[in-house]
Amino acid sequence: MIEKLEIKNFKSIKSKFFPLKNLNVLVGMNGQGKSSLIQSLLLLRQSQKLGLGKLNLNGSLTNLGTSKDVLYQYSEVDKIGFSIQFSKKELFNLEFDYKLDSNVISSSNENIFPFLNENVSEALFNENFQYLNAQRTEPQSINKASYADVMESNSIGKNGEFTAHYLELRGSENISFDNLIHPSTRTYDPIGKKEIINRQLITQINAWLREISPGVSVATNQLASEVIQLEYNFQQKNLGRTNSFRPENVGFGISYSLHVITALLSAEPGGLVIIENPESHIHPRGQAELGRLIGLVAQNDVQIIIETHSDHIVNGIRISVNEKLLDKEKVILFYFKKIEEELEQYSSIINIELDSNGELSEYPKGLMDEWNNQLMKLF
Incomplete structure (x- = not known):
């Protein structure tokens, strides 16, 4: 299981440390940076020569273009960084050098993941992995x-x-x-x-x-x-x-x-499941049931990362916590919002935890408030 992930200078993420848990829910409006977290993991998985310090920007799971498409636009250094820690493993620091118009970027560390040459037990790199993108069959x-x-x-x-x-x-x-x-x-x-x-x-x-x-x-x-x-x-x-x-x-x-x-x-035990927009084309009641099922799966030795725009999915997860089907310590929400300053713009990400009743630790503006916003226009 991935316990820690830090991303630096990647797309709209200037710098962010993510304390990952069994269930990680990415929420926020479109174009705020949610997909960037998922794409960072897909890049690591699809890069066949990652152990030699080569990161493939285009591959079987995602196609991001060239280095200029993935480097944070306002970065003061021409480097993209990922730090990742698996359960009971040391923290791996990956730093890739920007090379103009290249679709493969390289690290000065040529032995990033020495265990990739062995029998890999981490789901990110083995067959205990499922990824569903938003454009499903x-x-x-x-x-x-x-x-x-x-x-x-x-x-x-x-x-x-x-x-x-x-x-x-x-x-x-x-x-x-x-x-x-x-x-x-x-x-x-x-x-x-x-x-x-x-x-x-x-x-x-x-x-x-x-x-x-x-x-x-x-x-x-x-x-x-x-x-x-x-x-x-x-x-x-x-x-x-x-x-x-x-x-x-x-x-x-x-x-x-x-x-x-x-x-x-x-x-399966130790698995990693990544799903974009699980709610697509599904009735609100069905979305809530999917949220409950996601919570049930995450209660086990499985790590789930979902990107969603559905309040019903989130509420289904919250109810699973409220009904003691999912431990509150096993779930976290990350709320993404773009910040615009005078000289740069970047994704600001708020960590949101749940209490035993399913209540959120924070309700930032824009999170699950659109229902009330629309009702206010009717009354």
């Missing part, structure tokens, strides 16, 4: 297949493009954590006098997906080596289940939430 009945991504890299793809194949190949696997088991998947055997729990990933995904769209179930079918069919059906009262529907005919919300729920429920 749209609803479609025919989906990509990739055995290497799903089985070897344990990935649903940065756009969720391999979610259907992940369910096809790994849907029968059991989820790792007891507190994620949906109540509807618990039954009691009166003869054996014992509780029966279906821990299969696909069963739990369907149960949580019904919190987004009541009665829905997802099914997959591998049509060819590189083609996976995805379908939905719905439970009908007294009539069994409906015929199957193509994802294109049931709207964006179910498919978008399917990617998010799969990324969360497939998390």
Whole structure:
């Protein structure tokens, strides 16, 4: 788990130390610097020669252009710095030199992460990692297949493009954590006098997906080596289940939430899950349920970083703290706001903690106040 992250002279972040926890929620208006924190970690992960001091600005996870695109515009030194500390590890200081128009920047320290040449236990650098960006795969009945991504890299793809194949190949696997088991998947055997729990990933995904769209179930079918069919059906009262529907005919919300729920429920001990805008295309009630699920996952040995504009996601997390489903010490919010001064502008980031009731330590202007702002215009 990443315990500490410091960023210097990277995009709009002039200098900021982030004390990361199990659940890290990035909030603030558009263009305030939230994505920069996520991108700093994606750069480290996608740089194949990071151990030799090479940082790739363009790669499989993110494309940021050249050095002039990532250096803080008003920096007094031509250096970008990251400091990162993992649990029970020393603090690693990374400083990269600016080189005009280069898409690879180098560090004077050529042995940054010596453990990268070994069996890496940190999720940021191994297969215990999921990243979903905001531009997820749209609803479609025919989906990509990739055995290497799903089985070897344990990935649903940065756009969720391999979610259907992940369910096809790994849907029968059991989820790792007891507190994620949906109540509807618990039954009691009166003869054996014992509780029966279906821990299969696909069963739990369907149960949580019904919190987004009541009665829905997802099914997959591998049509060819590189083609996976995805379908939905719905439970009908007294009539069994409906015929199957193509994802294109049931709207964006179910498919978008399917990617998010799969990324969360497939998390394993020591895992790192990064999700941008988990609320996209989802009804407010469903957003709140997603917030609660995010809180439940974070209660375990999993680290989550989410960027969100949804008060409902945040409130779902707060309620999980209030209901003692998530320890308050395991969650922190970072509120991003752009500061404009006479000679420079930069991201100011406020650390916001929660108490045991789910109350925030601070309510800076612009945080979760738009509902009241609009109501004031009506009355």
